[in-house]
Amino acid sequence: xxxxxxxxxRFTRRAALRAGAGxxxxxxxxxxxxxxxxxxxxxxxxxxxxxxxxxxxxAPDVVGTQLVWESLDSWKxxxxxxFTVQHYNKPAIDAQGWKLEVxxxxxxxxxxxxxxxxxxxxxxxxxxxxxAGNHGFPWFTGGVGNATWAGTPLAPVLQEAGIMExxxxxxxxxxxxxxxxxxxxxxxxxxxxxxxxxxxxxPNLILCYEMNGAPLLPLHGxxxxxxxxxxxxxANVKWLERIEAVPTRYEGRFMGRDYVTMRKARxxxxxxxxxxxxGRTLLKSAPAKVARTGGQHRIVGAAWGxxxxxxxxxxxxxxxQAATLEEGVGDTFAWTLWxxxxxTPTPGEHTVTSRAIDSQGRVQPAMxxxxxxxxxxxxxxxxxxxxxxxxx
Ligand SMILES: Nc1nc2c(c(=O)[nH]1)N[C@H]1C(S)=C(S)[C@@H](COP(=O)(O)O)O[C@H]1N2
Ligand SMILES: [Mo]
Numbered sequence: 001x002x003x004x005x006x007x008x009x010r011f012t013r014r015a016a017l018r019a020g021a022g023x024x025x026x027x028x029x030x031x032x033x034x035x036x037x038x039x040x041x042x043x044x045x046x047x048x049x050x051x052x053x054x055x056x057x058x059a060p061d062v063v064g065t066q067l068v069w070e071s072l073d074s075w076k077x078x079x080x081x082x083f084t085v086q087h088y089n090k091p092a093i094d095a096q097g098w099k100l101e102v103x104x105x106x107x108x109x110x111x112x113x114x115x116x117x118x119x120x121x122x123x124x125x126x127x128x129x130x131x132a133g134n135h136g137f138p139w140f141t142g143g144v145g146n147a148t149w150a151g152t153p154l155a156p157v158l159q160e161a162g163i164m165e166x167x168x169x170x171x172x173x174x175x176x177x178x179x180x181x182x183x184x185x186x187x188x189x190x191x192x193x194x195x196x197x198x199x200x201x202x203p204n205l206i207l208c209y210e211m212n213g214a215p216l217l218p219l220h221g222x223x224x225x226x227x228x229x230x231x232x233x234x235a236n237v238k239w240l241e242r243i244e245a246v247p248t249r250y251e252g253r254f255m256g257r258d259y260v261t262m263r264k265a266r267x268x269x270x271x272x273x274x275x276x277x278x279g280r281t282l283l284k285s286a287p288a289k290v291a292r293t294g295g296q297h298r299i300v301g302a303a304w305g306x307x308x309x310x311x312x313x314x315x316x317x318x319x320x321q322a323a324t325l326e327e328g329v330g331d332t333f334a335w336t337l338w339x340x341x342x343x344t345p346t347p348g349e350h351t352v353t354s355r356a357i358d359s360q361g362r363v364q365p366a367m368x369x370x371x372x373x374x375x376x377x378x379x380x381x382x383x384x385x386x387x388x389x390x391x392x
Pocket of ligand 2: 085130131132133233234
C-alpha cells in the first residue's frame, strides 16, 4: 500500500497485513495528535501475517470488536478499533434524561446529571483496558486496547455523599441486565461490580464520559462508565446508573460466580483450590507484528498490566534478548510499545515469544509456570505468548 493510498476505514485482517500510511488517516480522523502516529509503522514497511490466526469469535454477542494485532500502528487504539465486551444487552441511553444516583449507606444521597459531571473538575488517564478473558480462548486474543479516558474523579463525589462507616462495599450498577440461571432459580440480574470503600475512593478512578477526545460511544458505556485504572476490564462498569454503598460484600454474578479464577494451590501436604474474584491487572506482554523494511525485520509488541521495566524476546526458544521500549515508558496505567531488530532471519518458520518484567523484577509467567499451569479457569491468562511467523 503506497503513501498516496488513504486506506479503507473498515480495517479487516487482510488490510492489517497491508497496513501503510493510510491507516494514519483513520487515526487522525479519530482525533489523535500526530505524535501518537510515530509508532510503530515506518515508511515502506510490510507487515508479515502471523501463521497462527485466531479462529472466528465463538461468542460474537459478547465479544464484538477485537484488536487485530498486526494492525497495531499507534500507541492509542482508535475508538472504532477498540475491543468491545458486553455480557447482556447493549443499552441505548438518552444522555439528556440520564442521572447517576449515589445512594445506600451514605450521609447525603446524590443525583447527578451529565452536565453536573461535566461541570466538575476534569481528569484524564491513559489506561490500557484488558478483558480478564483475553487469551483465555484461541478465538479471544484481541481483548485489549489503550486509550486516554476523561471524566471527573469519583473520590470527591463519594466524599460529598459521605460513605457511612458501616458500609463494607461500594456497588457500581450498569443499566444492562439479562436472565441467568442460578441453581434452579431464573433471575434477571443487572450487571454490577463492587469495590471496597478504600478501593472505590482511589484518586485514579474516574466517572468517564470521553474516550480519546471524543464522547464515549454507546458500546463503550455512554453516557458514563467507571474507569478504574489498574483493574481488569470487568471492573470498568459501562452504562453506569447507580453507585450504592452496602453493608455486606456484594456477591453478584460478576463478583462471585463469573470472573472468578480458580487455581490449585498447596496447603501443607494438601492441594486446595483457591477462588479469587478477578480484580487488579496482571503483568503481560504480546508480540504484535513482524515488519519488514528492505530486507530487515523488526518485531514489535506491547507490554502492560503492571509497572513495565523491561521486555525480553525469545526467537525459536533461544536466549532472551532485550527489547527497546519505544512509547508509553513510565506511563503508569498504559501499555509500553517495544521493538526488537531481527535483521535477516533464515527463511522458514520461526516462533516469537515475549515476556515483560516489572520494576520489582517480577517476570511475566511462562505457560508452564504453576501460576498459569495450575489455573483451572481461563480468566487472568497472562502467560507468555508465542506467535508463529514464516520468513520468505
Ligand atoms: N454494564 C456493563 N459494564 C461492563 C460490561 C458489561 O457487560 N456491562 N463488561 C465488562 C467487561 S467484562 C469488559 S472486558 C469491559 C469492556 O469494555 P469495552 O467494551 O469498552 O472494551 O467492560 C466491562 N464493563
Ligand atoms: Mo471482560
